[in-house]
Amino acid sequence: MNLLLLQPQDFIDDQRVRLQGRRLQHLRCVHQAQTGDRLRVGLLDGLMGEGLITRLDSELAELEVQLSEPPPAKLPLSLLLALPRPKMLRRILQHCASLGVAKLILLNSYRVEKSYWQTPFLQPEVIRENLILGLEQARDTRLPQVQIEKRFKPFVEDRLPSLLDGRLGLLAHPGEYPECPRGIQQSALLAIGPEGGWIPYEVDKLIEAGLQPVQIGPRILRVETAVSSLIGRLF
Amino acid sequence: MNLLLLQPQDFIDDQRVRLQGRRLQHLRCVHQAQTGDRLRVGLLDGLMGEGLITRLDSELAELEVQLSEPPPAKLPLSLLLALPRPKMLRRILQHCASLGVAKLILLNSYRVEKSYWQTPFLQPEVIRENLILGLEQARDTRLPQVQIEKRFKPFVEDRLPSLLDGRLGLLAHPGEYPECPRGIQQSALLAIGPEGGWIPYEVDKLIEAGLQPVQIGPRILRVETAVSSLIGRLF
Known part of the structure; x- marks a missing residue:
């Protein structure tokens, strides 16, 4: 603290x-x-x-x-994450608050186990507690917004395009894609998949909604490592 | 896996x-x-x-x-860490192996609790197990080197200067320092302090040994968040 x-x-x-x-x-x-x-x-x-x-x-x-x-500026970043498994979710909430993420969207994906949606760590007061731990760590006072999206398709088709308005939309995904940019000066939305990755259908839908696929090399990182590492790279 | x-x-x-x-x-x-x-x-x-x-x-x-x-290339990075608390050490060993850190040096510091040196997670076979978990995650085969330095002063005075030979030496520390560089193309040694930070004497000694102090903004990150975030920024 x-x-x-x-x-x-x-x-x-x-x-x-x-x-x-x-x-x-x-x-x-x-x-x-x-x-x-x-x-x-x-x-x-x-x-x-x-x-x-x-x-x-x-x-x-x-x-x-x-x-x-005034508290430190937030990063102009919305992070779109496939819901991680509960123990990792808790740490990721803390990391996101510490790193200054402005908004975190937790999304369903084919490879998110159904049981993850039942975790007590998704209860609003538990989310808030973990965000507060992250703020206390980083010396910030402003809670990131957290949005929970249990249905992939309606979110990606109906709500994601407007979230991308005026923002650089990036999809971090292994493959033959351009390298993820560094030190960007603009507002961004970054999508990171579940353990095992988004399935091809989901990748297609996310690209269709306006995200640019980018890669960070041959190493497959755990979601929490990828979150901190990509944020460090982008801002 | x-x-x-x-x-x-x-x-x-x-x-x-x-x-x-x-x-x-x-x-x-x-x-x-x-x-x-x-x-x-x-x-x-x-x-x-x-x-x-x-x-x-x-x-x-x-x-x-x-x-x-062949396995993926390692990052040309030696990470010099004040020994983290045991639970975090375990995760950091895994993160370092996943991210491709070539060498990890665990160093004593004034703010490292003495009890941390007693953890079973420092036993060579446990270090190795956790590094292997990180390699399996990232699809790599080469174990990072791990060096344990229980005494700050002899390490920093006698061994650190030669480890810096031909390398960019960086000390990530809060303060009025230049910004940490991004996307470097050279071999580096990066020092990250304990929770609570290096004490001023330690900062002075590390700078004297050849490290350049750099900062990453007003947010104080937990060591494991800082490790992934700084590596993402540097490489």
């Missing part, structure tokens, strides 16, 4: 917050913080600044906070 | 292998392979090719193999 992320309900008046639960434990056990310590804080979807710990014991922490700085 | 990785002791004659254990289970349960199936195989530190399954039951698998293609 490189930033203590506050929520509106933490405030007991304009500049004072009271914390319990996970954040209190983290301050005490990991940071080994003490009354009088100053630390970096931010308001969820708001400004960042500094907090002064005015009380810290086993029951609660109180801080006086000053919020004045 | 996108490549079935074979070891010399698997061979029962020049072109036939016999498998048991993890790889047998994986063929049966994950690949749901059958006699007559062909799959991609490779010899550890050797060539890749195709295997034909000639027997597959609960006790063993036999394959006839043809090995003729």
